[in-house]
Amino acid sequence: MLGLLWIAAFAGAPVPAHAASTAPAEVHIWNFTFDPPSLTVPVGATVTWINRDDEPHTVTSAEGAFTSQALDTDDSFSFRFDAPGTYVYRCAIHPQMTGTIVVR
Amino acid sequence: MSQEKPENSTSRRDFMKCMAWAGTGLVWTLSGGILSSKALAGLQAAPNAPRAGPGGRSTSGFRFVQISDTHIGFEKDPNKDPVATLQESIARIRALDPAPDFLIHTGDLTHAQKAGGFDTVAQLLGDVALGGTFFVPGEHDVFGDGGKEYLARFGRGTLGGGWRSFDHQGVHFIGLVNVLNFKSGGMGMLGSEQLEWLEDDVKRLSSSTPVVVYTHIPLWAVYPEWGWTTGDAQQALAYLKRFGSVTVLNGHIHQVLQKVEGNMTFHNAMSTAFPQPAPGQGPGPGPLKVPADEVRRLLGLRSVTYTAGKQPLAVVDSTLG
Secondary structure, three states: HHHHHHHHOOOOOOOOOHHHOOOEEEEEOOOOEOOOOOOEEEEEEEEEEEEEOOOOOOOEOOOOOOOOOOOOOOEEEEEEEEEOOEEEOOOOOOOOEEEEEOOO | OOOOOHHHHHHHHHHHHOOOOOOOOEEEEEEEEEEEEEEEEOOOOOOOOOOOOOOHOOOOOEEEEEEOOOEOOOOOOOOOOHHHHHHHHHHHHOOOOOOEEEEEEOOEEEEEOOOOOOHHHHHHHOOOOOOOOOEEEHHHHOOOOOOOHHHHHHHOOOHHHHHHHEEOOOEEEOOOOOOOOOOOOOOOOOOOHHHHHHHHHHHOOOOOEEEEOOOOOOOOOOHHHOOOEEEHHHHHHHHHOOOOOOEEEEEOOOHHHHEEOOEEEEOOOOOOOOOOOOOOOOOOOOOOOOOOOOHHHOOEEEEEEEEEEOOOEEEEEOOOO
């Protein structure tokens, strides 16, 4: 069953770019982790991060491509990825928290 | 307990009993680089007992107080009013006799640089000690603007990103900043500029000079997975190895922890705002959710007493409740 779900999840991954760009791509922040830690989205997609922790966090690109203010509980931050590439980011307050957005 | 009593072993013990109170349970005394501890379980709270020693303040020595992680702007469980707990801490500091010569604040003055946080801290701590307060920043104070506001408010007399050293009654104090060069993956960093300054700063000192280092993130690997370590701390500690007595005071992890390494002792302090879990206990280093009526047992301050001659450096952590 788990195997089937896994296959199903991946089978659905290569969605046409124009459709995916409007689909919600969300990263949840809880327990001092970005979930999922790595997310692949098509060019033009907007990713939204939502902080579910009681601690403030930020979403800060390692290369300076994007950075949020401190997100308090339930605050969110969105960024639209118009260029393909691999975007590594972290929380500027808790830099042990890292994540990656892959844009194809 | 009279301050006129000569400092013999009995009065010293009495003093320790007076000074220690429920919560931390240990008193560490550093004398000539040799550290010993006493269990103090079950003793009555007496946070304001006078320091032992003939003549109190007239002896050649002094007291200072460390507070940490005031997190002004935090407003969640287990403490929705960190201003109140800071005020309680200040009341205890004001009642100390003899009074501390100065305070040291080891960072995270504010909670994520919440607007008005720096003002509140500056206002509340303004006149608590005659010698003022020496600050180092925590990551909450600098992450948003690289330390601009912090340095404008609290950086007077400091170098670089806010580090400094000063001498007080024969003790050399070094305030280090390890929150400005965060690396992905999460540890504090001092950086090469500060390390070079440190090497130069201690060159002129004789090895018998007692050294107190204060900084925000621990200089030892408390729990690297949560970022509770400083990546290039070993380089800094290498410059301090030759000294007979090095006391390192930290904040960041909101709990008392001690470690001894040769002539160096590392003391992590409590927060005045909220506790954090023991290293690695639980899913992450968020605020430890304890019942509101228990939280003061996990918050507090630290008094450090230095007496020349025998050179004991007594580090006493006391809780607010």
